[in-house]
Amino acid sequence: MIKNFRKIRQSMIKENRTSKYLLYAIGEIILVVIGILIALSINNWNQQKNNDAKITSILKEIQNDIVTDLKASNRIFDYHVRTDSISKAFLNNKYTAEDIKKSGFYRIGYNYRDFKIVTNGFDNLKGNIDNVPEKYADLLPEIKDLYVTLKTNIDVANDKIRSTVYKNIDDESNFDWYQDELKGIKNDAQIDYYLNDKNYKNLVGNYMSYRINIFALSNQYRVKTIDLYLKIQEVIGSTDDIPDSVSYTYKDTTFSKNYVGTYKLKETINTDIWDETVNITLKDGQLEFEPSESNFQINLLYYDKNTFFIDSYNAFFVFDRPKKTSFISLVVSTFLRFTRK
Template sequence: MIKFFRKIRQNLLMENKTGKYFKYAIGEIILVVIGILIALSINNWNEDRKAKTYEEQVYTQIYKDIKADSLNLSLVIKYYKQKDTLMNRILYDSVPSIEYETINDENQYTFPYGIRLITNHDNISNTKKGYQLFKTFNTMDIDSDSLSFSIEDYYSQAIINEKYELVKNATDRNITEFQQKDWFLDFAVNHKLNLDYLDYINNSRDFKIRVFDYQLFAIKNHNRDLIQQQELAEIIKEKIKDRLEK
């Protein structure tokens, strides 16, 4: 093709048709420019298509991650709700007396109104595979997009969860201090019901205070954050579905 155009130019020069030569040269330049613009347009289209495909993959992964998070959040929220009911009965002296009559060597560890209520906790470990991919985006659109703000907000709440640390600290403190009680070895090692332990969980003011502290940290604060996180997770899921359907 290049040889073809070159031959035409040479013939025009040899025939001393300078005017036609310059017109032809200008036309050739225009054709080259048009060819370059078409190539750039195709390249940009390919790049946009690749970016769109990658964006869809990222949002699909985030959707899967948040869906899994939401399921785990539901389980933990339900777990804390059940605990809240038990703790309120302890704090308001509404545990039926017959409940304490059922405790024995075999079931004292799983007894719902015992120390196990305030010596364990649960938390969410968020799946961040999609979020790590999301962080690789580097466009103005993604930075100013409402969906991206929601995603950033969700993971900032999930990563920085100081209230969970309060629950964990309260739990660890209870375990450490219970280990100093005379009845603890019977409870944890000998699997023998110690009457002092029964009296402690039934009548002790100290036990009620610990229950109140745990409820404050776990139910009133941490669990409230988990509920908000789940609500945000559901909002993001809907936004992602809308985005992917466009």
């Protein structure tokens, strides 16, 4: 084609048809420019398509990280439920010397579980932040809140509980019974320390206050990551199956109907701050905790069929005996037990 254009141009020059030649030359330039623009447009489209695919892949990587983090959050939850019940037994003098001598005895304050967040996807996103398509822009504030603001708070709580445990372990070496402890022997002086020494009770209380911080933050993180996972799923138009762990609600509400009713306060430490009765209601598939004389409601978020937690608060609810239901709520240093009226 270029050869044909050249022949036409040379023919015009020989025939001294200057004006026609100029028009032809301008037309040829226009065709070349159009060709370049089309090529650039195709190239830009391909780059945009490749970039879109890359960011979509990174967002899916963030989803995978979220699934991993939810499993870690579950371990924090289970560990807190265990240590919380044991710590309250110590603080309320419900442990005996025989309980301590039994195998499987668990000392509070000398172990920890930190909550480490996986940031592979977020790190990749930071490296490609200038290439994020506009349609994904609404995701960025939530991602930043999760991996910058909340993660910073979680890291601080992790550092605090870690340093507290290390200090407790170092201080323990000053006791005369420390060598026996290393050998797995519980002597009378050590048992008396656990049961009666106010310093140990203070240690337990201090340790649990840091544990509660991690527990509350991990629950906040759980809700925010589930919300983010589902939003990513919608924005990228993914048809992939959503893992069962990515949920704080429950599809089958049959079992939750057993928990609906009015409950009477049976046992607590702080008698002045809790209503004598509370109501558990079910609205739109969601269980709600409603103190009878207070003007607020708390949504109970699903953990398993017996256990629920609260977003942005360090409390969890455990239901037992569905047909003759009672539930336990543990809030900071408060222990509550309600029974159905």
